[in-house]
Amino acid sequence: MNKKFIAGALALTMVFGxxxxxxxxxxxxxxxxxxxxxxxxxxxxxxxxxxxxKSIQITGLHSKNVSEVVIPEKIEGLPVTEIGNNAFKDNKExxxxxxxxxxxxxxxxxxxxxxNLTTINLPNSLKEIGGGNYLYLGAxxxxxxxxxxxxxxxxxxxxxxFCDCNNLTTVYIPEDTVVGSHAFLRTGDGNFFIxxxxxxxxxxxxxxxxxxxxxxxxxxxxxxxxxxxxVDVTDIAxxxxxxxxxxxxxxxxxxxxxxxxxxxxxxxxxxxxxxHIKGIKALK
Numbered sequence: 001m002n003k004k005f006i007a008g009a010l011a012l013t014m015v016f017g018x019x020x021x022x023x024x025x026x027x028x029x030x031x032x033x034x035x036x037x038x039x040x041x042x043x044x045x046x047x048x049x050x051x052x053x054k055s056i057q058i059t060g061l062h063s064k065n066v067s068e069v070v071i072p073e074k075i076e077g078l079p080v081t082e083i084g085n086n087a088f089k090d091n092k093e094x095x096x097x098x099x100x101x102x103x104x105x106x107x108x109x110x111x112x113x114x115x116n117l118t119t120i121n122l123p124n125s126l127k128e129i130g131g132g133n134y135l136y137l138g139a140x141x142x143x144x145x146x147x148x149x150x151x152x153x154x155x156x157x158x159x160x161x162f163c164d165c166n167n168l169t170t171v172y173i174p175e176d177t178v179v180g181s182h183a184f185l186r187t188g189d190g191n192f193f194i195x196x197x198x199x200x201x202x203x204x205x206x207x208x209x210x211x212x213x214x215x216x217x218x219x220x221x222x223x224x225x226x227x228x229x230x231v232d233v234t235d236i237a238x239x240x241x242x243x244x245x246x247x248x249x250x251x252x253x254x255x256x257x258x259x260x261x262x263x264x265x266x267x268x269x270x271x272x273x274x275x276h277i278k279g280i281k282a283l284k
Contacts, residue, residue: 042075050082057082064091067116073100083110085130089137092116101125108158112137118144118167124151131158131180138163138183150174157183169193173202175219176229184211199229222283223273225249225257232277236270243267259283 039046039059046060056075069088072080079102086109088094097111097120108130111117117140122129132138138160146167150157152174159180162168166189173179175197183205184192194213196202206213223231225238239257242249242265249257249265257265259272276283 043072045072045075047075047080048084049076049078053078055079055081057084058087059084060087061091065093067093068096068098069094070098071100071103073102081105083107083139085109085136086112088114090114095119097121099123099126104128106130106139108132108139109137109141110139111143112139112141114143116144118146120145120148122149122151122154124153126151127153127155129154129157129161131156131183132160132163140165150177152176156180159183160185162187171195173200175200177202179205184209199227220252220256222256223259223276225253227253227256231273231283236273236277239265239270239273243270 038048040048041062044062044066045058046062048057048059049055050057056078058071058080061069071083074080080100081102081104083099083103083106085107087107088097089109089112091114094111094114094117097117099121101123102125103123104125105128106126109132110130111120130139132141138158140162141160142164144167145162145165146169148168148171150171150173154174154177156178157173157180159182161180161183163182163185165184165187169188169191170193171184172195178201184194192211194202194206194211196206196213196215198215198218200215200218203213203215205211218227218229221229221231223235225235228234235257238247238249238253241247242257254265257269259269259276262268272281272283275281
């Protein structure tokens, strides 16, 4: 059995090239700051070139007297990917925002206290809605949004992101979206409901905060040997423990761990999962 375990470890090392780093816990959005001197103007938008000249971050409006804001898809031929910290904060004129595909991040305070903002679309490219803390505001803190459609690509909703959104009474949160602390604090003015998935971050948030919710059955993922809704090095450790005879995997867990579908768990399954995590070859 020791030989099997060593072989499993070697298979993992061959794929990753070194010891696997521990997975970092989710944290509310970091506060991204940049010098105002870096701002440029295009049309009615202040912006900055970010990520080494590869993309654009919108940092504000030149003229704030507009009710509908349409974010451009490109500026200077570069994709617009971010809405910066406090970009539209405190703008009482904005009622509607249209975001293009390509936006990946809406940072903290971006639309905070836009008290007349009722409508915004979230593109399928969106990964992060910025959170806040006791010094910084969440992305949509205190807006008048009554409905919002979270894309399945959304990875995180930061803390306080929708705090004090009194007209937002119902949300549908994707299965793999991580919900930060106080993300929906005082949302819905006491009348708030979450639709989510079993064992998801959203369900945990609803339970911990005494929010009414309804959950769908979780989607089983190939390679997810420990049923935690993601495929990572923990699943490799679980399979290695099974191979070594320390703790057996049974039932659906065994089927999910048997990624090459040969009806047995071996170092080949470990290598395939490691390759998936590394981004070399996705599991199918």
